[in-house]
Amino acid sequence: EVQLLESGGGLVQPGGSLRLSCAASGFIFSSYAMTWVRQAPGKGLEWVSSISGSGDKTDYADAVKGRIIMSRDNSKNTLHLQMNSLRAEDTAVYYCAKDFWLRDEPSRFFDIWGQGTMVTVSS
Amino acid sequence: QSALTQPASVSGSPGQSITISCTGTSSDIGGYNYVSWYQQYPGKAPKLMIYDVSSRPSGVSNRFSGSKSGNTASLTISGLQAEDEADYYCGSSTSTSALIFGGGTKLTVL
Numbered sequence: 001e002v003q004l005l006e007s008g009g010g011l012v013q014p015g016g017s018l019r020l021s022c023a024a025s026g027f028i029f030s031s032y033a034m035t036w037v038r039q040a041p042g043k044g045l046e047w048v049s050s051i052s053g054s055g056d057k058t059d060y061a062d063a064v065k066g067r068i069i070m071s072r073d074n075s076k077n078t079l080h081l082q083m084n085s086l087r088a089e090d091t092a093v094y095y096c097a098k099d100f101w102l103r104d105e106p107s108r109f110f111d112i113w114g115q116g117t118m119v120t121v122s123s
Numbered sequence: 124q125s126a127l128t129q130p131a132s133v134s135g136s137p138g139q140s141i142t143i144s145c146t147g148t149s150s151d152i153g154g155y156n157y158v159s160w161y162q163q164y165p166g167k168a169p170k171l172m173i174y175d176v177s178s179r180p181s182g183v184s185n186r187f188s189g190s191k192s193g194n195t196a197s198l199t200i201s202g203l204q205a206e207d208e209a210d211y212y213c214g215s216s217t218s219t220s221a222l223i224f225g226g227g228t229k230l231t232v233l
């Protein structure tokens with residue numbers, strides 16, 4: 001079964017850091033681009049970042065650029081999101097999502113999503 | 124970049140058809156055929172319903188269809204069923220290699 005399992009969420013103070021992880025199983029992880037999408041409480045979806053299958057290329061939303069680093073370890077089928085200088089507006093459920101197309105470059109379509117991990121930024 | 128514009132809510136009776144619009148600009152919807160639609164139930168992860176404007180992934184009912192005209196994309200659900208009651212989000216690639224979503228539309232089946 002194709003599965004994504006996020007972890008690492010929690011409560012953090014403004015200005016703090018957090019590292020999210022996403023464990024993938026059931027598919028050839030290195031063959032697919034991956035993406036993080038977040039959803040603030042009661043709000044809509046917001047794209048955060050994407051990474052190519054090889055890990056060579058990353059894209060970030062303007063709202064997080066310079067504060068967030070997305071990476072992947074294809075040997076461990078794991079995705080990471082290092083979040084620094086966190087702000088209240090970063091409070092959200094963070095989903096990792098698998099790209100729909102079997103190719104290195106992100107397509108921006110996601111067919112498998114994790115259950116999400118909640119990040120709360122508050123003092 | 125601003126979010127795509129969707130109506131906050133739409134409603135319909137079982138068996139009817141409804142259409143959800145998603146309006147962007149020439150830098151996103153109007154410039155690319157990379158429009159997607161997701162269905163999301165409360166407390167659950169989104170599900171891909173439409174990609175490439177009008178293509179359906181395997182397993183998605185053919186009651187769901189997508190289209191685009193200029194800067195506006197649309198999702199049509201025909202033969203409305205109670206299980207279709209959910210939030211729906213459109214998404215589009217942009218000229219800056221980003222992805223933007225709409226604000227979401229709550230579908231109520233009366």
